[in-house]
Amino acid sequence: MESGILSAPAPAGRGTDRSTSLSRILTLLHRSGPLSRADLTRLTGYNRSTVGTLTADLASLGLAYETDPPAGRVGRPSPLVHPNERVAAVVVHPDVDAVTVGLVGLGGRVHRRVRHDTVTPPSVEETVSITRAVLAGMAPDLAAMDRIAGVGVAVPGLTRTSDGHVLLAPHLGWRNEPLAAPLSQALGLPVFAGNDATLGSVAESLFGAAVDTGNAVYLNGSASGIGGGIIVAGAPLRGADGYAGELGHTLVRSGGEPCHCGRRGCLETEVNLDRLLDVLGLDRADQDTLDAAMEQPQTAEVRAEVDRQLDQLAVALTNFVNIFNPEAIVLGGFLGTLFAANQQRLVDAVAAESMAGLGQRVQLRRAALRSELLLVGAAELAFAPVLAAPSK
């Protein structure tokens, strides 16, 4: 079983050996950005000289660096400690119409992002080949890094986190593909893979709309359907094999539209990007204009379709509120667009339908990270070993 990559740093007084302490400081820097030594002392409970030693250790490991404190402050100046953003992860996101390759630094900074369009959904071989080609083009950027921690892949499908095996990525046509092994062989780097929506939930939880909550449900809608990721007590819910979170394949309408998964009336078939684009007279190539199109005055037909999709979405969100008792539900992709179109309708339906008023407590939020979401989430897979054991 994988340990949660979001696990909160250990409280002071437990596990106070050097390795744990280094991990704690580096994790704080990665999540919060630059912090003064005084901040680190306060946040960790370690004493001032211990923090000084640990940040010096991280600097000598090439994982952090210090700068002078901002001028003009009152009191003893405390150096500012930065995560080294030139310690980076290569990230890969194969999707139905493109392979996106990126370079993300510690601290969640996206250095580069290259989207390579494909005519048909890429195979595993094509994904490997495209990634190699894009990285060849990125050679100067890669050379400017101090260290490449590894490769993180966000897969739109059921992905076993232990070895990066893809059980099923329906919209890519992948079934039982050992993705991580050939990619690792081609790139000469360690490769980690996970479900895209689970990684999205991690990114929103670390750097986005759920940063203040320990219990959140994340739901992303795209041309590849609806994926989910759940944060439980600060860590991503993975299940027995890493396949948890297929929230798009839960029932919202008995006897509804047939789904590719074999059931009928799944959330993914009832709340659907193509059906929304259709009624707006758009097609998938116009996805980027969806938000702008939705901000125009709408015909009755569009309003009816938006309301229908919102009502079906409310059925699913009510189930998730009753199941997870989350503090927040974060909506990404076209689900964020739907939500923005009529927030009150969705909020009211969830509040009215959920058990014992739990829906009145949950906050519905639009995802914050948008296009960088999956890159930042996938990078976490590659950073996790470095954050857990900085001195290795």
Add this chain to the structure above:
Amino acid sequence: MESGILSAPAPAGRGTDRSTSLSRILTLLHRSGPLSRADLTRLTGYNRSTVGTLTADLASLGLAYETDPPAGRVGRPSPLVHPNERVAAVVVHPDVDAVTVGLVGLGGRVHRRVRHDTVTPPSVEETVSITRAVLAGMAPDLAAMDRIAGVGVAVPGLTRTSDGHVLLAPHLGWRNEPLAAPLSQALGLPVFAGNDATLGSVAESLFGAAVDTGNAVYLNGSASGIGGGIIVAGAPLRGADGYAGELGHTLVRSGGEPCHCGRRGCLETEVNLDRLLDVLGLDRADQDTLDAAMEQPQTAEVRAEVDRQLDQLAVALTNFVNIFNPEAIVLGGFLGTLFAANQQRLVDAVAAESMAGLGQRVQLRRAALRSELLLVGAAELAFAPVLAAPSK
């Protein structure tokens, strides 16, 4: 946020201070029963003399005791270390037609169990009063204990674990009841409360049908409806306030029967004990004969109702497989009865309907603990502080 009371003991080499080590040894004894010092050495990775010191410490704290090893073994004899079952928890389970009060020792041994029938669902005041009366009758048993760790209450409703406040227990008619406070005042003991199905999942996970899995979904059916408990990476899923796991209030049939929660077609209304008893010509007073009645040859009408309920149950289980990717789903109460009536129908439906064959991997199991389930689960609430810090 509450830490999981099922959290796995820390691995050796982390947190090796005395308090953590005592906690680890006592937790192992509590979950496994008597272990030799040699077993403890092997299981913890501590050296032999450390284990000897720690078990002596636990003995002097009155939490464990040693006996001579069984005779006739080859090699150096290793004393057998027992959890002290006379360190006990008082447990209370208010239900629609009774208040059950019990006394459970470390190691999960049920010393006493008294069911006090009520004509109507007990109020909080009646629950407190009945508990006091039963405990007065149990005075000799209580006096025979070395220590009463506290009181654990299993509530059929939404219960905030931080302070034992009941938000809603629909079948008892409780709403916004501060249960733990008056009970603690009446008994002079610390009181902890949690949702009954969540505590059932904890008990099945520690001592019952899910003891070998870290990721399990537990579903219990009774006259009070259907409750759920989810074990995620070894710990119970609690959500933001402790209200997670209302699996009975997830949709299985659009436009189905109206539910007391305000929705229609909830699992709890479609899969229903009363409807099963009805078709068998039984009523709630005959609940104990349900299993025997189901083992008789059935009319077509009974078979049709059983199949209907199993099919609706399969819709919910498929959702849970897709959401949680569990290793096992454990069915308790009348859901266990339904499952036993036609295991293959349920297994086949979940295998066919779930995403990417995940349902073929999940094991459906009947709950193992039956009548002792909630008592053992509720006792864990009271034992948790002792197990976490034995020397306090």
